[in-house]
Amino acid sequence: MAMLRKLSLRPFFLVALSASALSSFILWETARQARFSAIDDIKKSSGGTLALVVENLSGELAKYSFQPRLLSTSSVLVDALKHDPDDPNLRRVSEELARINGVTGALATYLMNRGGLTIAASNWASEGPFVGRNFNFRPYFQQAMHGRLGRMFAMGTTSGERGYFFAYPVRDQGRISGAVVVKMDVSILERGWRAEGHEILVVDDAGVVFLSSRPEWRLRSLTPLTAEQQQRLDQTRLYADEKIDPLNFVLSADGDMTRISVPDAGADEGSPHRGGRSFLVQETAMEHAGWRVMILSDASSVEARVRIAMLVAGFMLASLFLLALNIYQRRKRFNERIELQEAARGELEGKVVERTRDLSRAVAQLRAEVNERERAEAHLRRTQDELIQASKLAALGQLSAGVSHELNQPLTAIRSYAENARVFLSRQDSGMADSNLGRIAEMCERMARIIRNLRTYARNEPVGSRPTRLQQPIRDALALLDGEFRKAGIDVELDLGNEDVVAIGGDVRLQQVFVNLFSNAMDAMEKSPLRRINVTINRESDEVAIKVSDTGPGIAPEDLDRVFDPFFTTKDVGKGTGLGLSISYGIVNQFGGSIEVANRQEGGTTFTVRLLAADQRREAAE
Template identity: 35%
Template sequence: MPRLLLIVLALVLLIGLDRFARFGAERWALSQLRTDAQAAAELRVSLVRSEIEKQRTLPIVLAQDPDMRAALESRDAARLDALDAKFEQLAIGTRAGAIYLLDNKGVAIAASNYRTATSFVGSNYAFRPYYLRAMAEGSAEHFAFGTVSKRPGLYLTRRLDGPNGPLGVLVVKAEFEAIEADWRRFVEPTFVTDDRAIVLVTSVPEWRFQTTGTIPSEQKAEIRTSLQFGDAELTPLPITVDDAASATIRAKLPADPRGRQFVEATAAVPTTDWMLHVLAPTEAAVNLATAAGRSLALLVGVLGLGAAGFWLLRRQRLLGEQTRQAAMRRDLEERVAARTAELSAANDQLRAEMAERRRARLAMQAMQDDLVQASKLAVLGQIAASVAHEVNQPVAAIRTFAENAELLLARGDTGMVRSNLSTITTLTERIGAITGELRAFARKTPGEVEHVSLRGVIDGAHLLVGHRLREQEIALSVEMAEADIIVVAARVRLEQVFVNLLQNAIEALSGQTDGRIRIDARTEGERVTIIVADNGPGLPPEVMSELFMPFTTTKPKGLGLGLVISNDIIAECGGTFVAENRDGAVFTITLPRAL
């Protein structure tokens, strides 16, 4: 029973939605139609007004033409013929229905249609209201049915005055056949009524001179007597109110005697007492809107009922799953607790591994520093003998000068004693410089970069290996682009690089009589390029590809670590280290320039 009740309620809801949608869609469609019809009415009013205003200016301009006054005064045949031709050309150019000139008795003496069988020339229009009003007031506008042309139009008149009174009246007839033809291209019937509700201009020819209201019989008789609309019966238009609530009307067209529903839009024609009417058919738009609205309502209703049914089904399922959810929640909590314990253990293990890796990294860094220090000590071992010989000579000289000073002092030659002591001081300073450089070179220092004098680094390295250069008669030349160049590097470690390169070059030039080592330094923007080259046999091709690999050496007793350590030192300073053969071994170093 509850299920049957739900089905009945759903059907009632769908039917209610359908009726509401149909009503709302119909009202919306009629509102849109009314808006569109009003816009069309405003546009067509502009067209009618433009045509009237264009024709209004013509009689005003022509009334100033002296030819017309001359023709009225003289009635000369040649002047009248010229005036006929002028009117004909003006009517063609302005698309006026007719242009003609009446004398002061209402007889047409010249007309634009003088060539046609319906020529106005000779016709008397004194009975026409537009003539009577123009003679009385100076100008007039009057819409009427042509008694000769049998075509309706708006007559625009202008009185021409002479020195002795009115000479005649100029008449311009504006016809609206072109406008009516344009309107017939649209589905909306369009017509213009005057202040008596009589149809003057219309896209439905059968409606011309019918009325939208009731005209009193006296007024109707007066209109017929004036022949303003010919013998028209002035019957009411076949238009009735269809639905007062929706403001729709029903009109019967000649092609559809059963009638159709329309919405009406009206707009006043400025500068006239006319009213323009546009009838927009409702059937197509209303049918389309109601079909779309009903479809949308059905869709919304089905979706709403589906959503409600889904919600009810979902609710039943949720009630059934609450118990299972509670059990699953307890199981999940237990699993989470177990997993949390595992993660805590894994986290502790990860912290321990991170601490171990940190210790390993520090140990590796210490080993690297020890390796650099070991390399320096190995180099010191190689140059120890030469340095000892370098120090032995000043020591022997000091002893000699001291003994001489003792003898000279006994003789009382204090001047020579002072000279000997000065020489001894100079020799001790040289010994101190050599031993100081050795101590600085042997000291274990951190690889902290700073602004370093390149000239000072090269001079320090030269001091350590100078004895071997002199011993083997090897020429060392140093060329720098500037007096001194400041680079960013670790001073002692950079000095070790130059000692290693000079030691290698000295050993490569061993036994060669014209040994030369050249050091060139130049700046290139923010970089400094240093070239250390010798004229020895160069590097063997088989070791070039592995030159900076540990334990790669060409020396019988070498460890193969000097160039590896030198490459690491240059890289730590932010530079590059390249080796090549070019008339001997050439090592190119680049370092950042201190700015």
């Protein structure tokens, strides 16, 4: 009897052993998958943050990198390098650098001669000026003296402030006579880096942390410095007299990421119970700056998710075990279990139906958003067309005084000729009456031509482009402005060639472009003693170049890159909207062309409109 009981228990033990082994495997695999999933989520989240940080760093560096190159062309700095370092006139150079530094927002701007001696600096009046300091040991100066842009991060040996230095050679007749240096404040890069669960580090090629969201990590090394690295830092005085101590980080691998354990500040080094926090590390290199940007994500969420997954899996396994045991012990309640399963199946189907309904609503909402976006884009296009048309009508308003004068002259002449003709008819002098009636017809044709030009200019032309004879819109634009030109005493010189020049464009919109350019030239010459506009057309390979030049004062060099920006104007308040050149720029771009501006050596400005040349054998549009 005992033997039979022992044999009947053996299958139970085998099943229990198999269930235990399977449960252990499931728990291990659940923990592994939960860890991988949590790490992958952290990688995606921190990767986006890291990309934004790198983009911000690159943008800030790019904002200052061009400044020394621009300053190196200044004749003031070139001449300053010809003076003796003790020349008192160099103080005016320092004052000019201080003014420039105030505009750019840099930490300091200074000028060094070939020996590395600072002869002028924006901080000349501060407690620790750079003037008289020799920085020839700095790599950025050595790079600049080799004829290229020097750049490096360093701790100021004079100011003790962290900064990023850009240096560029100053050349005098092709020979490098010194270097101009711009130092930017790197502390602005750290603002906004404090994010929940993230720490950000920027380290150099020696592993020294010089930017960090944690102030206590700055000017510390990730690993102990080698003798060669320490020697290089001492030679270049990269971090002045700061002692670079290593951080007590413990690095280990965690999947395809690196884990850094940061001990508590009060724990003894080497203690097995140091505690602290763990971070998962992602990094990317900024090759042009020689930096590595690292983002440390709190790893505690990984362990939390693993624990939750283990608890859920354990709960599910326990439930399955109890369910199996219950089925084994209560076979008589089989039908009741079937009903329970049916109820569970119905609940699941209900959830599926509900989920399907939610997905349908989401799809409908997405479709509505797409339709709304399409309507918004169509509205934007209509608004752009209306802006162009409004600009033309605004220009017509400005031309109204001149047009009124142009129409009043022939009307006055018509009235005189009509009265004369009536007198001649009463005298039976049909010859003179016919002559006066002919002159009335000429005046009517002149008025019709003026009105026709106005109607053509005000017409809302479709955006499409086609072959267009360029001489016609130029002459129409000049005809619209003829009264204004004569009132302002402006001479117009045309060199349009003897043959029609055909390009891809549109009569009405090109007429608007030329009206804007001519009006801009007229306003620019308001105070000039010589007032002349030159208009030329030249064929250049597969393009046609139309140049409009004036004899005004020209455009300030710092404004040349902004003249086509919307709402940018140098006119007095009330005399311009700043939209004319911007709209002209957009119209020419729609035709596949370009528009440029440059100052003339002899004074004044030249606007060049370039359009794609069309086959002159094709029929040009009206």
